Amino acid sequence: MDFLEKKFAKLGAENAPGQEGRQKIKEIEMRGEKLTGTPVDFSHGDVDAFEPIPGSLDDFIEGVHIGGKQAYTEYRGSKTIREDTAQKLAQFTGANIDADQNLIITPGTQGALFLAMGSTVARGDKVAIVAPDYFANRKLVEFFDGEVVPVKMDYFDTTTGAGLDLTQLEDAFKAGVRLFLFSNPNNPTGVIYSEDEINGIGKLAQQYGVTVIADELYSRQIFEGKTYTHLCAQNTIDPEKVLTIMGPSKTESLSGYRLGVAFGSSEIIDRMEKLQAIVSLRAGGYSQAVMKSWFSEPEGWMAERIAQHQAIRDDLLTTLRTADGFKVRATEAGSYLFPRIPELDITIEEFVKVLRLQAGVIVTPGTEFGSQFTDSFRINFSQDHKAAVAAMERLVKIVELYRL
Amino acid sequence: MDFLEKKFAKLGAENAPGQEGRQKIKEIEMRGEKLTGTPVDFSHGDVDAFEPIPGSLDDFIEGVHIGGKQAYTEYRGSKTIREDTAQKLAQFTGANIDADQNLIITPGTQGALFLAMGSTVARGDKVAIVAPDYFANRKLVEFFDGEVVPVKMDYFDTTTGAGLDLTQLEDAFKAGVRLFLFSNPNNPTGVIYSEDEINGIGKLAQQYGVTVIADELYSRQIFEGKTYTHLCAQNTIDPEKVLTIMGPSKTESLSGYRLGVAFGSSEIIDRMEKLQAIVSLRAGGYSQAVMKSWFSEPEGWMAERIAQHQAIRDDLLTTLRTADGFKVRATEAGSYLFPRIPELDITIEEFVKVLRLQAGVIVTPGTEFGSQFTDSFRINFSQDHKAAVAAMERLVKIVELYRL
Numbered sequence: 001m002d003f004l005e006k007k008f009a010k011l012g013a014e015n016a017p018g019q020e021g022r023q024k025i026k027e028i029e030m031r032g033e034k035l036t037g038t039p040v041d042f043s044h045g046d047v048d049a050f051e052p053i054p055g056s057l058d059d060f061i062e063g064v065h066i067g068g069k070q071a072y073t074e075y076r077g078s079k080t081i082r083e084d085t086a087q088k089l090a091q092f093t094g095a096n097i098d099a100d101q102n103l104i105i106t107p108g109t110q111g112a113l114f115l116a117m118g119s120t121v122a123r124g125d126k127v128a129i130v131a132p133d134y135f136a137n138r139k140l141v142e143f144f145d146g147e148v149v150p151v152k153m154d155y156f157d158t159t160t161g162a163g164l165d166l167t168q169l170e171d172a173f174k175a176g177v178r179l180f181l182f183s184n185p186n187n188p189t190g191v192i193y194s195e196d197e198i199n200g201i202g203k204l205a206q207q208y209g210v211t212v213i214a215d216e217l218y219s220r221q222i223f224e225g226k227t228y229t230h231l232c233a234q235n236t237i238d239p240e241k242v243l244t245i246m247g248p249s250k251t252e253s254l255s256g257y258r259l260g261v262a263f264g265s266s267e268i269i270d271r272m273e274k275l276q277a278i279v280s281l282r283a284g285g286y287s288q289a290v291m292k293s294w295f296s297e298p299e300g301w302m303a304e305r306i307a308q309h310q311a312i313r314d315d316l317l318t319t320l321r322t323a324d325g326f327k328v329r330a331t332e333a334g335s336y337l338f339p340r341i342p343e344l345d346i347t348i349e350e351f352v353k354v355l356r357l358q359a360g361v362i363v364t365p366g367t368e369f370g371s372q373f374t375d376s377f378r379i380n381f382s383q384d385h386k387a388a389v390a391a392m393e394r395l396v397k398i399v400e401l402y403r404l
Numbered sequence: 405m406d407f408l409e410k411k412f413a414k415l416g417a418e419n420a421p422g423q424e425g426r427q428k429i430k431e432i433e434m435r436g437e438k439l440t441g442t443p444v445d446f447s448h449g450d451v452d453a454f455e456p457i458p459g460s461l462d463d464f465i466e467g468v469h470i471g472g473k474q475a476y477t478e479y480r481g482s483k484t485i486r487e488d489t490a491q492k493l494a495q496f497t498g499a500n501i502d503a504d505q506n507l508i509i510t511p512g513t514q515g516a517l518f519l520a521m522g523s524t525v526a527r528g529d530k531v532a533i534v535a536p537d538y539f540a541n542r543k544l545v546e547f548f549d550g551e552v553v554p555v556k557m558d559y560f561d562t563t564t565g566a567g568l569d570l571t572q573l574e575d576a577f578k579a580g581v582r583l584f585l586f587s588n589p590n591n592p593t594g595v596i597y598s599e600d601e602i603n604g605i606g607k608l609a610q611q612y613g614v615t616v617i618a619d620e621l622y623s624r625q626i627f628e629g630k631t632y633t634h635l636c637a638q639n640t641i642d643p644e645k646v647l648t649i650m651g652p653s654k655t656e657s658l659s660g661y662r663l664g665v666a667f668g669s670s671e672i673i674d675r676m677e678k679l680q681a682i683v684s685l686r687a688g689g690y691s692q693a694v695m696k697s698w699f700s701e702p703e704g705w706m707a708e709r710i711a712q713h714q715a716i717r718d719d720l721l722t723t724l725r726t727a728d729g730f731k732v733r734a735t736e737a738g739s740y741l742f743p744r745i746p747e748l749d750i751t752i753e754e755f756v757k758v759l760r761l762q763a764g765v766i767v768t769p770g771t772e773f774g775s776q777f778t779d780s781f782r783i784n785f786s787q788d789h790k791a792a793v794a795a796m797e798r799l800v801k802i803v804e805l806y807r808l
Contacts, residue, residue: 003526004675011678019478019681048471057468064461064660067452071660074423107511107662107684114683122407123527123549136682143682145527256468256475256689258511258662271408274415277423278540278547279518280511284688285660 010142016135020362028350030358031401038384039360040391045335045382047253050305053293056254063289071285076273077105081291088295089246089263092220094233101266104273105283105291109217109247109260112272113140113181115279116213116243116262119271120179121146128172128180130164132338132369132376134187134215141181149177150370153186155329155338161194162186169201173208180205183215184231188338188369188378190331192222198229202236211265213243218334220302221251223310226332232264240265248294250335250382251305257287259294309335312381315389323396325403335382338366340375343404348374351402359394414546420539424766432754434762435805442788443764444795449739449786451657454709457697460658467693475689480677481509485695492699493650493667496624498637505670508677509687509695513621513651513664516676517544517585519683520617520647520666523675524583525550532576532584534568536742536773536780538591538619545585553581554774557590559733559742565598566590573605577612584609587619588635592742592773592782594735596626602633606640615669617647622738624706625655627714630736636668644669652698654739654786655709661691663698713739716785719793727800729807739786742770744779748806752778755806763798 001009020043040046063070070078079099086099097103106112113136121127121144129137131150141148149172154163162184169180180201184193193201205212214231222228231237232244247260260283262272276282313331320326325342344351348365355361366373381388405413424447444450467474474482483503490503501507510516517540525531525548533541535554545552553576558567566588573584584605588597597605609616618635626632635641636648651664664687666676680686717735724730729746748755752769759765770777785792 004524007526008523008675008678011675011682016479016681044476046472047475052468057465060464060468061461064456064464068450071451072448075420107688110682111684119412120408122411139682143679258684258686258688258691271412271415274412275547277420278415278514278543280515280662280684282662284511284662284691287662287688287691 007143011139016368020356028346028354030354035359035394035397037360037390037394038387040383040387041362042379042381042383042391043362043364045250045253045380046384047255049384050253050382052253053248053297054301056257056290056293059290059292060257060286063286066289070289073282073285073288075276075282076103076269077283078288081105081288085261085291085294086263089261092295093230093244095230095244096239097263102269103261103263104269104276105288106260106262106276107258107280107283108249108255109215109245110136111258111280111283112245112247112260112262113215115272115275116245116268117141117144117181118275119268120211120213125179126172126175126177128169128177130182130186132186132188132366132373134183135368137181149175155186155189155191156327158329161197162191164193164197166197166200166204170204173204173210177210179211179213181213181215183217185218185333187218187334188336189329190334190336190338191329192226192228192332195227195229198231199234199236202231202234205241206237211241212237213245215245217245217247218250219246221306221309221335222333223306223313223331228333240267243268252294252297254290257284257290259283259287259291308385309382312383312385312388313337315385316381316392319389319392319396323399335380336378337381338376338378341377341399343375344399344402345404346402348377351398352377354402355395355398359391359398361391361395363395411547415543420772424760432750432758434758439763439798439801441764441794441798442791444787444791445766446783446785446787446795447766447768449654449657449784450788451659453788454657454786456657456660457652457701458705460661460694460697463694463696464661464690467690470693474693477686477689477692479680479686480673481687482692485509485692489665489695489698490667493665496699497634497648499634499648500643501667506673507665507667508673508680509692510664510666510680511662511684511687512653512659513619513649514540515662515684515687516649516651516664516666517619519676519679520649520672521545521548521585522679523672524615524617529583530576530579530581532573532581534586534590536592536770536777538587539772541585553579559590559593559595560731562733565601566595568597568601570601570604570608574608577608577614581614583615583617585617585619587621589622589737591622591738592740593733594738594740594742595733596630596632596736599631599633602635603638603640606635606638609645610641615645616641617649619649621649621651622654623650625710625713625739626737627710627717627735632737644671647672656698658694661688661694663687663691663695712789713786716787716789716792717741719789720785720796723793723796723800727803739784740782741785742780742782745781745803747779747808748803749808750806752781756781758806759799759802763795763802765795765799767799
């Protein structure tokens, strides 16, 4: 295999959410009958069950009617929309954000992640990545020919926050890591880093001159009793060494418009814009107009959405904790759960396929988040409440059928 | 400077179309008065003067109402939309296109170009690029650490077609080039490669095992008396070695929806989808629904649009050919002109700035298309007809004011 063949062999996407139709896993003999019920695709949120922010389509249509000025914005995004967004994000996070220097609008948060990594990872660079964390993080490092240095997060230890091993993180920094990328709340576990953890990260990064990219995609959906700490507002680290990524694709259900933002380091933002110019020019011009609805939701809309998700979480936790051999930590923010299942006599990839074919339930295998997570799966429970609970009950039955 | 600093220093975007607000060129003393008139931004087409395909917004709205299924498509795009698009492109080009294997929907043609180059260019690879050609081509090769091997196109020689130097192309292939990327019609000159040139490219590529990426973005807007040859339908080259890029952003004015396609080699398309998964997941889901309007324009719409552009071209050619010291080849397809101007006593970048500030006219400096084009500029004449002609008259006056 030549260099690119090897690179793209590692960049498999067929187990990624939404790609089930392209899976090439061998047939498995089915045990027992099909389990009927409303099919549920837990690989991503259901924007039919939780609809986009009211008025978002109107904002888009208004963008189309503005015409050429909205279709062809600067590569970093429309100036007026950046100004509005910067002001709202500054208020939300407590950080200083200059709309002209410190913010770029991107095609989804995935777009922001890609541009940020392309702007900071050179060939051979060591990049610290939490295990488990969002599956694209590892793939991005590998695509840019960097080297992943995993840092353990013991997410079942509820005493310290998310459970990040700060000693291992410092060892990684000492060993030459120049960049640390992490999601908070963590994807796939839904746990929040404590203030101590965030300050620990900030101080270590400052001490060792490490740049930090914080993916805060789900940071608005915080469940009762939990608090959230924005690294960018803690003053522990040079602001030019921090980049924060957010977007309205999850809690706000605007994924179909492909919108995200990165804010922070002006040097990284400048590079991201140069890269954007050759990647896809800009976030869709008319879509950018939809940013107006973000952080401007109708009174009570966000509180209700959070309460509805917390109720689904609680029912799923009950189902999982009643089942034999499952282990799960309660989601603290966002819509992910990352349960550990009892030992099966099929692989996790086979389990995922059986579950889809026999029970109409799609989940993401734990191995997408780190090769060691062969006993776990991720769900996004932003789904129809009843259908989600029934689907989880079917999942528990499937586990029973294929247990060792 | 470290590796990334150097890379991003070369990846300048401040002279790219639409980025004028971010230019950092020193002040130039203005000669004479401001020239008044309707400001014209020739750096890209004016979608207010030439509006998007009728019904495209309705298709988008329908996509939003479809909901989750449209928001979350496979990374390569919605299956039904790929099927419709593949069938229409097969009819247009005469090539075989399997919707499942040979086509991907991308965020604009820029997205297609980026994914295609990221899937085919490894560190140190030699890539043949025409001079002049679209400015992002060179930047893409450099971003992926490839090496640009320029191939001359003598576009003022009207006897051979576009004027590509096929001997130089063969020399480049002999010297180890593995990939050839070119736009047809050529951006910035608007010339079409003749059938002989296309077959020459195909045969040489087949002989030397070179992969060819043909950017055919403007291939629907062919002016009277001109014929167009699609490399992908000529059977001169292994179909797995050809990728064609198109999209509805130009003639069809759908740039604001960020839509493009690449079709051809299944191996390259597979890689592009894997890369798409970490770049921006997919072309905007709702936007994909707008592909329905492409190649399904109302009866006569395309013919009228072409005629209107040909009329603008003719008037601009008259203005340029009447002016002293200008040289220009007539556009054969698309909306670009790439005139050569007489020698000035300011640089082309300074000329572009003066023109913008003194005459309200924005053009793209020739140097974006190759460092040697210091005496040329590009315009996209998809503009209001009268405003475009008046703007070109102001441009001629500015040239007079700053001539040596």
